[in-house]
Amino acid sequence: MSEQERxxxxxxxxxxxxxxxxxxxxxxGAWLPIGELRERYEPxxxxxxxxxxxxxxxxxxxxxxxxxxxxxxxxIVEAGESIQVSAKKNxxxxxxxxxxxxLDVGDFVRFEGNLWRTKTDELTVDxxxxxxxxxxxxxxxxxxxxxSDVEIRYRQRYLDLLVNEDARRIAVxxxxxxxxxxxxxxxxxxxxxxxxxxxxxxxxxxxxPFTTCHNTYDQELYLRISDELYLKRLVVGGLDRVYExxxxxxxxxxxxxxxxxxxxxxxxxxxxxxxxxxELVESMVRSIAMEVRGTLQxxxxxxxxxxxxxxxxxxxxQAIDEATGVDVLACEDVDSLxxxxxxxxxxxxxxxxxATLVDDLFSDHVEPTxxxxxxxxxxxxxxxxxxxxxxxxxxxxxxxxxxxxxMEIGNAFSELNDPDDQRARMEEQLRSQAEGDEEAHPVDExxxxxxxxxxxxxxxxxxxxxxxxxxxxxxxNIREVILFPxxxxxxx
RNA sequence: GGGCGCGUAGCUCAAUUGGCAGAGCAAGGGACUCUUAAUCCCUAGGUUGAAGGUUCGAUUCCUUCCGCGCUCACCA
Numbered sequence: 001m002s003e004q005e006r007x008x009x010x011x012x013x014x015x016x017x018x019x020x021x022x023x024x025x026x027x028x029g030a031w032l033p034i035g036e037l038r039e040r041y042e043p044x045x046x047x048x049x050x051x052x053x054x055x056x057x058x059x060x061x062x063x064x065x066x067x068x069x070x071x072x073x074x075x076i077v078e079a080g081e082s083i084q085v086s087a088k089k090n091x092x093x094x095x096x097x098x099x100x101x102x103l104d105v106g107d108f109v110r111f112e113g114n115l116w117r118t119k120t121d122e123l124t125v126d127x128x129x130x131x132x133x134x135x136x137x138x139x140x141x142x143x144x145x146x147x148s149d150v151e152i153r154y155r156q157r158y159l160d161l162l163v164n165e166d167a168r169r170i171a172v173x174x175x176x177x178x179x180x181x182x183x184x185x186x187x188x189x190x191x192x193x194x195x196x197x198x199x200x201x202x203x204x205x206x207x208x209p210f211t212t213c214h215n216t217y218d219q220e221l222y223l224r225i226s227d228e229l230y231l232k233r234l235v236v237g238g239l240d241r242v243y244e245x246x247x248x249x250x251x252x253x254x255x256x257x258x259x260x261x262x263x264x265x266x267x268x269x270x271x272x273x274x275x276x277x278x279e280l281v282e283s284m285v286r287s288i289a290m291e292v293r294g295t296l297q298x299x300x301x302x303x304x305x306x307x308x309x310x311x312x313x314x315x316x317x318q319a320i321d322e323a324t325g326v327d328v329l330a331c332e333d334v335d336s337l338x339x340x341x342x343x344x345x346x347x348x349x350x351x352x353x354x355a356t357l358v359d360d361l362f363s364d365h366v367e368p369t370x371x372x373x374x375x376x377x378x379x380x381x382x383x384x385x386x387x388x389x390x391x392x393x394x395x396x397x398x399x400x401x402x403x404x405x406x407m408e409i410g411n412a413f414s415e416l417n418d419p420d421d422q423r424a425r426m427e428e429q430l431r432s433q434a435e436g437d438e439e440a441h442p443v444d445e446x447x448x449x450x451x452x453x454x455x456x457x458x459x460x461x462x463x464x465x466x467x468x469x470x471x472x473x474x475x476x477n478i479r480e481v482i483l484f485p486x487x488x489x490x491x492x
Numbered sequence: 493g494g495g496c497g498c499g500u501a502g503c504u505c506a507a508u509u510g511g512c513a514g515a516g517c518a519a520g521g522g523a524c525u526c527u528u529a530a531u532c533c534c535u536a537g538g539u540u541g542a543a544g545g546u547u548c549g550a551u552u553c554c555u556u557c558c559g560c561g562c563u564c565a566c567c568a
Contacts, residue, residue, distance in 0.1 A: 068525055086526085120527080122528075124526095145503070
C-alpha cells in the first residue's frame with residue numbers, strides 16, 4: 001500500500017528528530033554547483049584528481065541509490081545536473097556511514113568529499129561528511145519506466161519535471177522563448193506595459209469571456225480576452241511602441257491547440273502598417289529560434305520547417321481559390337457562395353453568413369496545408385472589426401495571420417483608426433450579437449472616445465506564445481507547453 | 493456538449509470463455525567495497541475509479557456517475 005513506504009519514511013524522520021537532527025534545517029552552507037564541478041574536474045584523470053586532493057561540497061536531491069553493504073553509491077541532482085556520490089564504510093565513522101545508508105531517494109543532502117574515478121571512470125564524490133537538507137516523505141515514480149500517466153504528469157507536474165527529461169526541456173524552451181522575445185522587442189524600442197486583466201467590457205477578439213464580480217463595487221467584470229483595446233489607448237497616449245505579455249482567458253472548449261487560459265504577446269507600433277509588422281514577425285521568430293534552438297531549420301511533428309528568409313504572403317481569398325477552386329470574391333452574397341461550395345462538393349456550407357463560409361473554407365482546405373511559415377493576408381472585413389480597410393478592395397482589410405506547422409500562431413493588422421468606421425463596425429457586431437453570435441464584441445464607447453482624440457497609423461500584432469513554444473519545442477499538444485494546463489477539478 | 497477508448501499495488505504493466513487478482517521496479521528484512529535499470533534470498537503491499545445491476549461466482553457483462561485521452565462541435 002502507499003502507506004507502507006510513507007510510514008517507513010515517517011519513522012526515519014522521527015528517528016532523526018529523536019537523535020537531534022533537524023530534518024528541515026534552515027541553512028545549507030557553501031557548495032559548488034554540479035555543473036561547475038563537472039566543467040572543472042571532468043577533464044582530469046584519476047592521478048590528477050588524487051594529486052589535487054581537494055575537498056568539494058555538493059548539494060542535491062538523491063535520485064538513485066545502490067548499496068554494496070560496505071560501499072554505497074548515490075546519484076544526486078541539482079539544477080538539472082547530476083553527479084555520483086560514494087560512501088565507504090572503512091573511511092567513515094559508523095554513525096556517518098549509517099546516516100548515509102539510511103537516506104531515502106528523494107531526500108535533499110549536502111555532501112563534502114574528495115573526487116575520484118571509479119573503475120568505470122565515473123567522476124565521483126567520495127563523501128567525508130553529510131548533512132540532510134530536507135527530508136522526502138514520498139517516493140519518486142519508478143526509475144526505469146518513469147511516469148507516463150498523462151493525468152498525473154499534468155496534475156503533479158513536479159513529478160513529471162523530476163523524472164521526464166522532456167518536461168524539463170520544454171519548460172526551458174518556453175522560458176527562453178519569452179525572454180528572447182522580450183530582448184527582441186526591447187531592442188526595437190518597445191516599452192513593456194501592463195493593462196487590466198479584469199475589465200468592465202471585453203473586446204479585441206472573437207470569444208466568449210469569463211465573468212466575475214467585484215464584491216465591494218458590486219460590479220460585473222470580465223477576464224480579458226485580449227489586450228488590444230487598452231494597448232491602443234496607450235498608443236493614443238503617445239506610447240508609440242508598446243507590448244504586453246500576459247494571460248488572456250477565453251470561455252471555450254479545450255483542444256490540442258486551445259487552453260482556456262493562455263499566454264499572448266501583443267505589440268503595437270505607431271507609424272507602421274501590417275507590412276512592417278510582417279517584417280517584425282519574420283525577424284522576431286528568426287531571432288527567437290536562433291537563441292532558443294541555435295538554428296532556423298527545425299522539425300515539428302515530423303516535418304522539416306525552415307524559418308529563414310521572407311515568408312510567402314498569400315491573400316486569404318487567393319489561397320482558398322487555389323485550394324478549392326472557389327472564387328469567394330466572385331460570389332457576392334451568402335447564397336451564391338453556398339451554391340459554389342455545393343457545386344464543388346466541398347460540404348454542406350451550412351454556416352449562416354458569407355464571412356463564416358469563407359472562414360470555414362479556409363479552416364478546412366487551406367490551414368492544414370500551411371506547414372511552412374506563411375502569411376495569410378487580406379481577410380474579409382466582416383471577420384475583422386478592428387482592422388483598417390484595404391486600399392484596393394473595401395471588402396477586405398489590411399490583416400495577416402502567420403502560420404507555422406498548420407497552426408495559426410498570430411494575428412496582425414493595420415489598426416483601424418477612423419473612429420466613425422470603428423463605431424460602424426462595432427454597431428455591426430452588436431447586430432450580429434442580437435442575431436445570436438455570442439462572440440461578437442460589445443461597443444466600447446471609451447475606446448471610441450480615445451480614437452476620436454486621434455490615433456496615429458499603427459501596426460499591431462498578437463502572438464500566441466504557447467503555440468510558438470509548441471513549434472520551437474516540437475510539442476504536439478498545448479498542454480505539454482503549459483506547466484499546469486486546465487483540467488477538470490480533481491475534487492468535486 | 494456528441495462519438496470512440498481507457499481507469500488493476502506508489503510507478504510501469506499482466507490476468508484465457510465470467511472461475512482463487514499477478515510480475516518488474518519502488519518499499520521493508522538479509523548478503524555483498526566498483527555500481528550506474530547493480531545482483532541474489534526473503535517479506536509486505538489491492539474496496540480492480542465510485543455506486544448499482546445480471547450471475548452460484550464479475551477486473552471481465554449491463555446501467556449510471558467521476559476522471560483522463562482521442563475525435564467532432566465550439567474555438568484563431
